[in-house]
Amino acid sequence: MNLPLFMVAGVLVHCVFLISIFDIYFTSPLVHGMTPHQTPLLPPAQRLVLFVADGLRADSLYELDNNGTSVAPYLRDIIISKGSWGVSHTRVPTESRPGHVALIAGFYEDVSAVARGWKENPVEFDSLFNESKYTWSWGSPDILPMFAKGASGDHVYSHCYEAGSEDFGAEDATVLDTWVFDHVKDFFNSARSNATLLSKLHEQKIVFFLHLLGIDTNGHAHRPHSREYKSNIRKVDEGVKEIVSLVEDFYRNDGNTAFILTSDHGMTDWGSHGAGHPSETLTPLVAWGTGIKSPQHVSSQQFDDEFLKEWKLEAWKRQDVNQADIAPLMASLIGVPFPLNSVGILPLGYLNNTARFKAESIFTNAAQILEQFKVKMAQKKKTTLSFLFSPFKSLSDSEQIDFLRKARTYIQHEKYEEAVSLCRELISLALQGLSYYHTYDRIFLGISVALSFVGWTSYVILVIIKAHTSLTWRTPNKDISSLLQYLFPAFGALIVIFLLIQSLPWTYYIYCLLPVPIWYAVLKEYPIIQALATSLLNIPWTHSVGFLLSSTLGIEILVFSFFYRSTLSCGLIAFSLWPLVSQLWTKAKAMVLSWILSCLLLAVFPLMPVVGRDQNIPLVSAAGLLILLSSSCLVALLWKSQKKYIHGKDLQVYLFQLLSLALSAYVVKTTHSSLESKQGLPLINQIISWTTLASSLIVPLLSSTVLFSRLLSILLSLMSTYLLLSTGYEVLFPPALALLMFVWINVEQEALQGYGVSLKPKLAALSFSYAADITEFQQLHVDDVRRSFFFVFFIVTAFFGTGNIASINSFDPASVYCFLTVFSPFMMGALLLWKIVIPFVLVSCAFEAVQVTTQLSSKRLFLIVLVISDIMALHFFFLVKDYGSWLDIGTSISHYVLVMSFAIFLMLLSGVAQLLTTKRLQLWEGNKQHSL
Structure with missing residues (x-):
């Protein structure tokens, strides 16, 4: 597989998937070219x-x-x-x-x-x-x-x-x-x-x-x-x-x-x-x-x-x-x-x-809405082949004329109540017809995009099997390969002709033609498909069914969690039992106990109310001091246990970050006190807040790249910013998430010993800058699917752990008051976005650490994550709504966009995580950091 070409193709395909919902569900309902209508009588x-x-x-x-x-x-x-x-x-x-x-x-x-x-x-x-x-x-x-x-x-x-x-x-x-x-x-x-x-x-x-x-x-x-x-x-x-x-x-x-x-x-x-x-x-x-x-x-x-x-x-x-x-x-x-x-x-x-004025007014109203219906119908009829066009049957041309004629007759005979009733019925039908023609092409386009979805996911699965398993397959038959090379271009040409005849928008060509190359790439690998089918038949059916059921259940839990946050708590409770099932309990009881407790601690957050509804600034200040105290203890413990790997310059970085934490707790308290007393946002607090935010991505690069040393530095730096953006209990979420991530890194290394890996590097000695030799990495194992699923689950937990942030009504402007109070939607939105991203960065850095400690192929794990996210995205594609409340619409859009952009987002997150974990800035003279 040509990795750069695959990545480019993957990004383009996912961009098409992402944009498709705006052409299928959210095109403009407006039409132009109508004749104005107004009541002929004198207005009051x-x-x-x-x-x-x-x-x-x-x-x-x-x-x-x-x-x-x-x-x-x-x-x-x-x-x-x-x-x-x-x-x-x-x-x-x-x-x-x-x-x-x-x-x-x-x-x-x-x-x-x-x-x-x-x-x-x-x-x-x-x-x-x-x-x-x-x-x-x-x-x-x-x-x-x-x-x-x-x-x-x-x-x-x-x-x-x-x-x-x-x-x-x-x-x-x-x-x-x-x-x-x-x-x-x-x-x-x-x-x-x-x-x-x-x-x-x-x-x-x-x-x-x-x-x-x-x-x-x-x-x-x-x-x-x-x-x-x-x-x-x-x-x-x-x-x-x-x-x-x-x-x-x-x-x-x-x-x-x-x-x-x-x-x-x-x-x-x-x-x-x-x-x-x-x-x-x-x-x-x-x-x-x-x-x-x-x-x-x-x-x-x-x-x-x-x-x-x-x-x-x-x-x-x-x-x-x-x-x-x-x-x-x-x-x-x-x-x-x-x-x-x-x-x-x-x-x-x-x-x-008068009754006449009311009847004339509602008649004008009906004529005005009917005019929109007629223009919309004419537009759709023009872009559809005559034998394929299916008109809105409840309001044909003759029925439109009949409605207007009857209403006008009622008004002329002073039967105003009958005229009003008839006009209301016409308005209702015209509005239904507008909706009908507005969604006319939805099924056609939806099927095209769904075919692309299924084809792309199938292709990624074949890439994983081809590159990361020992499966053997026959040489492709030349006759079948030639047939595919001619059949698919011919099919694509027919689609183009069909779209050209109807003068459809250019975006329709993309959605309808995309399945052609994708399914060609899938069927071209038919020898692998045959070998895979044969291999699956030789596996005990109980194993196949068990894997299929557990995979389906896991993905459905992820989908369900987007609607019911408590599902995440159930998932975390189930995760806490995993070491007991996998017999890790017999190897490292203390570590397993830490895993269980940290899973149960994080499971509390999805059960709590959506963040932003109730401010609790004293809790934020108290939590800031608690985090400062516990972080000071961690720094002291790390300094004592890893003097061999970290030096005095690193200690200066930690002390600066602890000072930032203390200042952040102070700024939160004094800012909100000042606002309550109507004295506005203190300038010094604003300066400290923006300085802390600007330094949060730079200061960690000054610390050692030793595994836990760098992870602690990242946590301290991001926690200072998160503290400034908190208004309630959510301030405790990143530390709880980080605790589970630290334990996960240890548990995964221990779990690696379960299938033939003799090398167990010492965690204290591992560095992010250490390039592990993975040229002879192990073949695909079921644990790789579990690791990838854990990563996706933790990312979803990071998003929904403190509320359904997909809904804009959970945003509390008070969360950005340490930075600005003057209404600025884009600046406030950017700060809110960074607050959302911080837990994602923590999970991504932990996943980088898991790859370092287990010395597994990051490419393989990424492809598995891609499959999981695409299957979820297909769920949400069919759940997108363009009706109902903004809560329904906004949530359905954000769910799909979130999962659909998962692959692109993960690449960006992976880049940020690699930058934060592997790079180091040398600002001081003297001995360089010990490299491993």
Whole structure:
């Protein structure tokens, strides 16, 4: 096997597998070329004021305190005496940008945007602002520009505060909202003396948008049940009251203004959002003014939740909507065309208008969504052979005409309820049809990628058998080889012709043609396949079945652990029993006992709550001191036992690392104390934190390459950084993991003696720089599969040991406060990523040590790991979701991406681990380190 060629091919194949889910599951649902539709009747309002309180939970606004008073008395009074209210249910994902897209454009964020960030438009879309005559907006520079950028012409005006104003450590984040209110007041005051602006403000179909970010910032910094969060809601309530009074006074109470207050997403109790928890998906909706129904008193109403009793709002009709429904509501109020890509259904219960207006509005809504369906169907029909095209049967061309004709007839005969009912049915069918055509090619592409998966995994297994077993096989038959050489290119040519005729995207060629060379490479090795089949028939069936069952069970446990963290605990408990089954107990009882205890200790972590939900800074500080004390003892013990291999310069490195640990514990404690007292992040703490992070990958290279000496140095250096990024019990996870890794290295060397290896090098004398002679390494053994499985299991444990980090709602911004408090998603994301990677590095370094102590082929172990990860990836390929909550979608994507990129990730990790373990920087003069 040509190793470099195999590695390049492997990387390319895995990149195709990785990208495939974005073409199969996450292509843009948007279509272009539709005709705008708007209600033909006069709208009730000339203008709309939209307040979006970023990060405001429904219960936080509606609930009463212990004294029976509301935190937002003005809005409470609106609900009771002036307007309509309800809960807006958000969808994918509960983040600021997609939430605003749903509110203002009426469609749910293109899921492919998960790979592109939230700040720029990954796709062009229409919006309420674009359809308006003029829109003025105030607020965050992360939200407003994307709607101005997507608008045609020059009629959407944005007024933003400076980037970086969202500081989680600020003394008072309500300034973000008071800035908006103050600038709106200044805007209207200046308009009185500006004739041009005054003329624009008296046009019809205009929108004022106030984006209020303070609540979200205080929620992240102090949690939604904090005094700061509730105080910010009160400040917003007062500001809304002032703005409403200002607008009505400016327009002399002409009765042509509609007001809507809502939120883009909620927030969990631990101050995060992004997933599908009810506290994130339930947001308030309060509407009042022209065109909005007055409060409706009811005797009883039923909802799945118990909030009505808690909020003491049982007597006022609650009208829930989906978040995208708000866009057509706002368009209907001011009489602009519904946003072209909107999938929202107009909530008629909010409208205070005639039955005819409601019927005409819902008819417009149905026509607008049906227009999208027709364009989507035409696009798919154009790229599919006529005899293969399968139309959406529930909504044929004749049925579309029939629906519209009947609805129009009902309206003309003033049968408005029948018209509304028919339009709702048409909207439902059109939305189903949109989904049908959007996923039309999914099965076809999925089968192609699955064939590539199975073929690639089969080929890697054949490579392992060919290179690392004593299996013998016959010389390939020339006739069969020639047949394969002609058959597969011909098959590939047929696929190309089939795709060309349909004018399909170029990526389809990759997915459909990839199985051809892969299966050619597999079938070309047919002599090995024959020899393997013969060999398997000669093995006792009980052995084959036992190996197959145990392998299947092991992989299923790994897959299951991605959904249920407790599975990892079960696996670790099973691992603890392994030495007893393998009879290692009789050889080294003390070592086996250490293995059992360390496995059971690590098994505790997956049973604990997801990290990030509850801060416990005193625990982090105490754990830091405990780790410092135990590390000092380890350094002293190592210095005493290995003076022959390490020298005084190494001791200086250890002392520096112990000092870094002590400083990290101090920084964590003082930083959070300073933030709690509203004094911000101390500059000296920030400097120490960044210095510690920068040195964490360099300082270990100054220590000795003797096995345990270097591993201890790596642990101490990475632990200092991890301590700075911790907010709770997770600070204890790396030491527990490292303890098990140290024991694993010893146990694997002991287990190596079990199958004919007489050489047992002394662990204290082994060095990472020692190049073991593996030219005559042993043939493939079942223990190699176990070692590789252990490595994969420990990597998965490193990822999920303290929480499902695949879900972004488990991220606590407080974990990066030692480094920065000003909101910076990319910098914060990078720090979070490094926190996740640190346990991976510890496991990878331990695996390097296992290869050194057992003197086995790293290439063989890597190929086995590749097979295990690819089989897992095939599982997750079929489990990817593009529907449901962001928790479901984000988790399914991250699971697949994590496992799919495993091979590439392991190569990078292996490179980092080799750098950290084998390289040494010589910064001092004098005798060089003793080399082995």
